[in-house]
Amino acid sequence: MFLTKEEERILDGEMGEELARIMRIIVKVGEVLEAEKLVKVSRAHVSGVSYRNLGEEGVRFIEELAGTGVRFSIKTSVNPAGMDLENWREMGVKEECFLMQMRVIRALRAMGAEVTLTCTPYLYQDISYGEHLAWAESNAVLYANSVLGARTNREGGPLSLFEAIVGKAPYVGLHTEEGRTPTVVVDLASVREVVEERGLYSALGYLIGREVKVGVPLIKEGPRPLSSRENLKLFLAAIGASSSIGLALIEGISPEYREPRESLEEISIEPSQIEEVLENWSSESFDAVVIGCPHLSANELMRISMKLECGRVCRRLILFTSRAAISSAYKWVNRLRDSGVEVYADTCMVVSDLRGMGVKSCATDSAKAAYYLSGQGYRVLLAPRESLLRSVLS
Amino acid sequence: MLEVKGRGLVEGECEGRLLISSMPLSFYGGVDPETGVVVDREHDLYDRCLKGVILVFPYSKGSTVGSYTILRLARRGLAPAGIVNLVSEPIVVIGCILGGIPLMDKPSVNIVELRDSLNGVKARMVVEGRDGVLEVLERV
Numbered sequence: 389m390f391l392t393k394e395e396e397r398i399l400d401g402e403m404g405e406e407l408a409r410i411m412r413i414i415v416k417v418g419e420v421l422e423a424e425k426l427v428k429v430s431r432a433h434v435s436g437v438s439y440r441n442l443g444e445e446g447v448r449f450i451e452e453l454a455g456t457g458v459r460f461s462i463k464t465s466v467n468p469a470g471m472d473l474e475n476w477r478e479m480g481v482k483e484e485c486f487l488m489q490m491r492v493i494r495a496l497r498a499m500g501a502e503v504t505l506t507c508t509p510y511l512y513q514d515i516s517y518g519e520h521l522a523w524a525e526s527n528a529v530l531y532a533n534s535v536l537g538a539r540t541n542r543e544g545g546p547l548s549l550f551e552a553i554v555g556k557a558p559y560v561g562l563h564t565e566e567g568r569t570p571t572v573v574v575d576l577a578s579v580r581e582v583v584e585e586r587g588l589y590s591a592l593g594y595l596i597g598r599e600v601k602v603g604v605p606l607i608k609e610g611p612r613p614l615s616s617r618e619n620l621k622l623f624l625a626a627i628g629a630s631s632s633i634g635l636a637l638i639e640g641i642s643p644e645y646r647e648p649r650e651s652l653e654e655i656s657i658e659p660s661q662i663e664e665v666l667e668n669w670s671s672e673s674f675d676a677v678v679i680g681c682p683h684l685s686a687n688e689l690m691r692i693s694m695k696l697e698c699g700r701v702c703r704r705l706i707l708f709t710s711r712a713a714i715s716s717a718y719k720w721v722n723r724l725r726d727s728g729v730e731v732y733a734d735t736c737m738v739v740s741d742l743r744g745m746g747v748k749s750c751a752t753d754s755a756k757a758a759y760y761l762s763g764q765g766y767r768v769l770l771a772p773r774e775s776l777l778r779s780v781l782s
Numbered sequence: 783m784l785e786v787k788g789r790g791l792v793e794g795e796c797e798g799r800l801l802i803s804s805m806p807l808s809f810y811g812g813v814d815p816e817t818g819v820v821v822d823r824e825h826d827l828y829d830r831c832l833k834g835v836i837l838v839f840p841y842s843k844g845s846t847v848g849s850y851t852i853l854r855l856a857r858r859g860l861a862p863a864g865i866v867n868l869v870s871e872p873i874v875v876i877g878c879i880l881g882g883i884p885l886m887d888k889p890s891v892n893i894v895e896l897r898d899s900l901n902g903v904k905a906r907m908v909v910e911g912r913d914g915v916l917e918v919l920e921r922v
Binding site: 412413416417420421435436441442443445446448449524542543544545546547632763 | 791792810811815843845846847849850853854857858870871872873875876879880887
């Protein structure tokens with residue numbers, strides 16, 4: 389792999405042994421992926437923040453890293469934690485768990501992270517077209533690449549941490565022009581109506597991921613409302629959950645969408661396949677409706693609050709969002725809380741402990757959440773947001 | 783005795799019994815970090831403990847949190863002694879660097895296909911620079 393003089397100097401330890409060790413890891417990953425060189429990245433987004441996923445050893449590893457004195461050299465945001473850092477007691481979280489989570493937060497902050505604790509960094513940063521990023525968190529990677537035209541691989545938990553320190557990533561995959569050319573065409577003509585009528589954007593995304601698995605799908609003839617941010621978030625997150633895809637070129641949405649020059653394999657999606665996805669998660673009863681995977685935006689909080697005003701909330705509804713969204717939709721969040729809705733920031737249903745909140749089965753509008761929650765042993769119903777909100781009203 | 787050469791990725795030396803799988807492995811969710819046992823019911827290594835074995839599988843898959851799972855296993859003394867992949871990808875490369883576990887890929891012989899005769903057999907693995915060697919120590 390080609391390295392610049394500056395990169396060589398870091399590797400040789402001229403900037404300290406710790407930085408050399410971190411550079412060696414990035415170079416090794418680059419070699420394995422057969423990258424020709426490294427590329428400068430302007431921002432990082434780190435995943436693997438929840439103490440539950442890290443365990444004591446992982447928490448200690450991040451503390452040790454911060455203890456060596458290394459710092460993030462670029463703007464670095466972070467994924468959700470295992471609990472709401474203000475209202476953790478209400479979530480039934482034990483104090484020892486909160487303290488363990490705070491060790492991670494303190495170490496990340498010491499290294500210079502903005503403690504955003506959200507999986508939707510794209511809602512709060514002005515990302516430029518063509519900007520190279522080192523983002524982990526699959527839904528954010530898909531949104532940055534597919535909607536904003538930025539360039540990042542699914543860099544992953546520990547790698548994004550190291551890339552944030554050095555400010556470089558292996559120049560390979562979705563960082564390169566070649567890696568962004570479509571590999572398969574997905575035609576949605578036969579499902580666009582049913583998806584639009586019933587609001588099944590998340591199930592559709594899950595299905596596309598499951599069918600395509602890897603590469604860059606070129607998605608044609610999608611339903612028009614797919615272009616709303618709300619639907620795109622759910623759709624792309626679901627693709628990320630069922631595949632290793634990091635870029636989808638969507639007609640009418642992706643700035644890099646072009647009709648393919650050569651003839652590509654074509655997959656068409658049938659309505660019966662969407663029914664199959666829904667059947668995977670069709671629990672008839674549920675303790676709570678959980679919404680916010682990916683995190684709800686301020687706008688979505690407002691819309692949910694307005695929808696609930698036409699009735700009385702008589703079922704448990706738990707919403708997950710970012711601290712930033714709560715502060716800009718403060719009025720709406722207060723109304724939601726007054727009507728008995730639980731609103732939490734900094735965390736989500738996948739990385740927090742729903743059982744600790746007395747939830748054993750749940751209903752959600754997110755196929756990504758449905759996938760991970762059923763993996764954790766919960767009974768799950770997947771249904772569109774509209775019908776879930778109707779179901780909590782008397 | 784069989785000697786398999788490969789691409790060295792993480793340096794080190796180890797000995798252990800071969801545990802060979804024909805399926806991709808997700809460390810996050812697929813392996814219990816507290817016990818080192820494979821908990822993915824769909825996997826052909828289900829219920830097997832990874833501690834001290836030379837683990838052979840095609841490639842890793844799933845969440846990148848899997849690197850931390852490998853680190854946790856290593857710090858608890860429950861990790862494989864070494865890992866051989868057909869093709870390694872970043873989850874396992876980073877996990878092995880952080881955990882100090884020797885790793886090689888692209889073996890000159892497809893050992894996954896020799897699973898039935900080699901499973902449980904003692905082997906030694908040496909990775910130096912870009913060279914990895916897996917040496918089977920028992921007659922099969």
